[in-house]
Amino acid sequence: MYTSFWxxxxxxxxxxxxxxxxxxxxxxxxxxxSCAVCHGTNGNxxxxxxxxxxxxxxxxxxxxxxxxxxxxxxxxxHHHAKGLTEAEITALAGYFSVQQHxxxxxxxxxxxxxxxx
Amino acid sequence: MQRRDFIKQLAATGLIGAPWFEAHAxxxxxxxxxxxxxxxxxxxxTLAKYLRIWSGYGIExxxxxxxxxxxxxxxxNLVLGGSRSINDLTFxxxxxxxxxxxxxxxxxxxxxxxxARKVTMSRGEMTYDRLVVAPGIDFNYxxxxxxxxxxxxxxxxxxxxxxxxxxxxxxxxxxMPDGGVVVISIPKAPFRCPPGPYERTCQVAxxxxxxxxxxxxxxxxxNPDIVSKKALFLSAWKELYPGIVDYRPNSxxxxxxxxxxxxxxxxxxxxxxxxxxxxPQRAGxxxxxxxxxxxxxxxxxxxxxxxASTISPEVHVLGDAVFSPQPKSxxxxxxxxxxxxxxxxAMMGGQEPDPEPVFANTCYSFVSDRMAVHVxxxxxxxxxxxxxVTMDGGGxxxxxxxxxxxxxxxxxxxxxxxxxx
Ligand SMILES: Cc1cc2nc3c(=O)[nH]c(=O)nc-3n(C[C@H](O)[C@H](O)[C@H](O)COP(=O)(O)OP(=O)(O)OC[C@H]3O[C@@H](n4cnc5c(N)ncnc54)[C@H](O)[C@@H]3O)c2cc1C
Numbered sequence: 344m345y346t347s348f349w350x351x352x353x354x355x356x357x358x359x360x361x362x363x364x365x366x367x368x369x370x371x372x373x374x375x376x377s378c379a380v381c382h383g384t385n386g387n388x389x390x391x392x393x394x395x396x397x398x399x400x401x402x403x404x405x406x407x408x409x410x411x412x413x414x415x416x417x418x419x420x421h422h423h424a425k426g427l428t429e430a431e432i433t434a435l436a437g438y439f440s441v442q443q444h445x446x447x448x449x450x451x452x453x454x455x456x457x458x459x460x
Numbered sequence: 461m462q463r464r465d466f467i468k469q470l471a472a473t474g475l476i477g478a479p480w481f482e483a484h485a486x487x488x489x490x491x492x493x494x495x496x497x498x499x500x501x502x503x504x505x506t507l508a509k510y511l512r513i514w515s516g517y518g519i520e521x522x523x524x525x526x527x528x529x530x531x532x533x534x535x536x537n538l539v540l541g542g543s544r545s546i547n548d549l550t551f552x553x554x555x556x557x558x559x560x561x562x563x564x565x566x567x568x569x570x571x572x573x574x575x576a577r578k579v580t581m582s583r584g585e586m587t588y589d590r591l592v593v594a595p596g597i598d599f600n601y602x603x604x605x606x607x608x609x610x611x612x613x614x615x616x617x618x619x620x621x622x623x624x625x626x627x628x629x630x631x632x633x634x635x636m637p638d639g640g641v642v643v644i645s646i647p648k649a650p651f652r653c654p655p656g657p658y659e660r661t662c663q664v665a666x667x668x669x670x671x672x673x674x675x676x677x678x679x680x681x682x683n684p685d686i687v688s689k690k691a692l693f694l695s696a697w698k699e700l701y702p703g704i705v706d707y708r709p710n711s712x713x714x715x716x717x718x719x720x721x722x723x724x725x726x727x728x729x730x731x732x733x734x735x736x737x738x739x740p741q742r743a744g745x746x747x748x749x750x751x752x753x754x755x756x757x758x759x760x761x762x763x764x765x766x767x768a769s770t771i772s773p774e775v776h777v778l779g780d781a782v783f784s785p786q787p788k789s790x791x792x793x794x795x796x797x798x799x800x801x802x803x804x805x806a807m808m809g810g811q812e813p814d815p816e817p818v819f820a821n822t823c824y825s826f827v828s829d830r831m832a833v834h835v836x837x838x839x840x841x842x843x844x845x846x847x848x849v850t851m852d853g854g855g856x857x858x859x860x861x862x863x864x865x866x867x868x869x870x871x872x873x874x875x876x877x878x879x880x881x
Binding site for chain 1: 510514526527528529530531546547548549550551552555559568621623624627791794795798799802803805806813814816817818819820821822834836837838839840851852853854855857861863864866867869870871873874875876877878880881
């Protein structure tokens with residue numbers, strides 16, 4: 344009985360969406376991951392709104408500079424772009440430019456069970 | 461195989477030095493050690509996922525979570541306003557486990573022995589190389605003995621952990637007659653989600669304006685002023701809900717009668733038809749069990765480069781339980797998780813963590829069914845202050861807008877997708 348369970352577990356981990364670790368410094372990975380809440384995992388937005396995956400590096404840098412100096416109006420991005428260093432913007436441009444376009448998986452909403460803590 | 465057997469087996473092989481488990485559960489890669497994660501909220505789910513990915517699936521990750529479902533606090537105030545259902549905000553953990561080969565234990569942690577590196581649950585125990593405690597908050601009702609039972613908390617819901625409590629508060633609003641009084645009590649900061657109580661005030665007012673226009677909402681705030689997004693909330697109350705919101709600062713609730721729904725502050729007695737007391741908070745119970753509450757006996761101090769506890773260096777604390785100047789938000793909780801995941805991968809590989817982590821935070825709040833406002837900042841580690849400090853350039857929305865409402869809904873779908881798949 345356990346064998347089938349553990350085998351199942353093994354298969355799940357083999358057939359799952361095992362993303363490859365990426366060759367970026369931890370600093371860039373943390374920062375890029377903090378953009379994901381609005382721009383989607385690795386820049387692939389679940390809503391299609393504002394995906395960054397595959398964006399050309401120079402376009403990316405120009406956009407962030409425009410948010411920083413106010414030449415591009417924005418609701419929220421000026422508040423994000425101004426807190427970053429030039430080096431961070433360049434590193435993020437490199438990161439998002441090599442991200443593949445991917446269909447985003449969303450979790451399915453469920454009916455709430457009432458014995459929730 | 462039944463879940464119970466799985467738990468028994470965890471207890472039997474115990475995950476306690478179980479060579480068979482280690483050899484088989486993680487395919488092909490060299491196992492670098494076992495990290496046990498307590499709590500699968502925003503912080504715990506994100507940590508578990510990114511620890512697996514960034515270690516190249518080399519670190520074994522076991523999550524212990526007491527609930528079978530994830531219910532999002534973000535957007536849960538919209539359930540009160542009526543533009544969202546709690547079932548839109550409730551998800552399972554299956555995809556996260558399956559996509560990343562995360563071992564999952566559905567159980568409640570009851571004891572933690574940091575000297576023996578052992579976690580005890582109601583149905584088993586296991587050991588760890590590193591422990592991550594991401595338990596969210598615990599409510600502190602000690603100021604009101606009359607509130608310290610389940611029946612009182614049913615009559616006077618907190619609705620500050622989304623789930624049945626949110627539905628309870630919504631149902632009380634629905635059954636209240638027109639002309640009724642809703643009272644929301646806000647504790648002294650710090651608490652989970654600084655703008656949350658004021659967003660809730662907007663959502664309750666939105667519901668009243670639409671369905672019970674003779675009613676009002678009285679806000680008894682223990683703080684001397686609105687804690688977050690003050691000008692934006694004040695103008696929303698004035699322009700969108702004139703005559704409905706009555707805000708009273710410096711109003712600490714001293715006594716509660718849960719049956720009559722009366723409260724007493726230093727200055728007055730207020731009788732409510734619907735009473736929502738958001739209690740004072742502290743780090744969740746598992747952090748208490750591990751003896752990690754070293755700030756005011758409420759919160760956990762950490763090293764912001766790794767989220768290692770300043771008490772037990774192989775125990776990390778994430779999310780709302782952490783003592784820091786940043787707001788207790790879901791976005792921040794996931795950022796703690798990213799920094800911590802990177803640090804654990806580095807440390808287990810014998811390297812130093814990033815000396816100067818940087819991350820962003822945004823809290824969106826809905827002032828109506830569609831319009832939202834934000835506060836956003838970038839934070840950077842300051843080695844001298846040993847804190848994450850606020851960078852220049854952050855700030856607030858100028859005005860509420862439908863456009864920001866759309867971005868806030870998109871934020872939710874992206875953070876759910878990132879944390880739960
Ligand atoms: C009404 C409201 C609105 C909010 N809106 C926003 C928003 O718009 N944006 C935003 O960024 N943030 C928002 N927040 C804040 C956000 O919900 C929290 O900051 C976030 O949930 C913190 O994540 P966490 O992982 O630290 O804790 P949680 O998400 O609470 O997760 C803790 C987990 O630990 C588990 N656990 C606890 N004890 C045990 C135990 N003994 N054994 C096993 N498991 C255990 C719990 O079941 C839970 O799943 C809001 C909060 C509220 C209440």
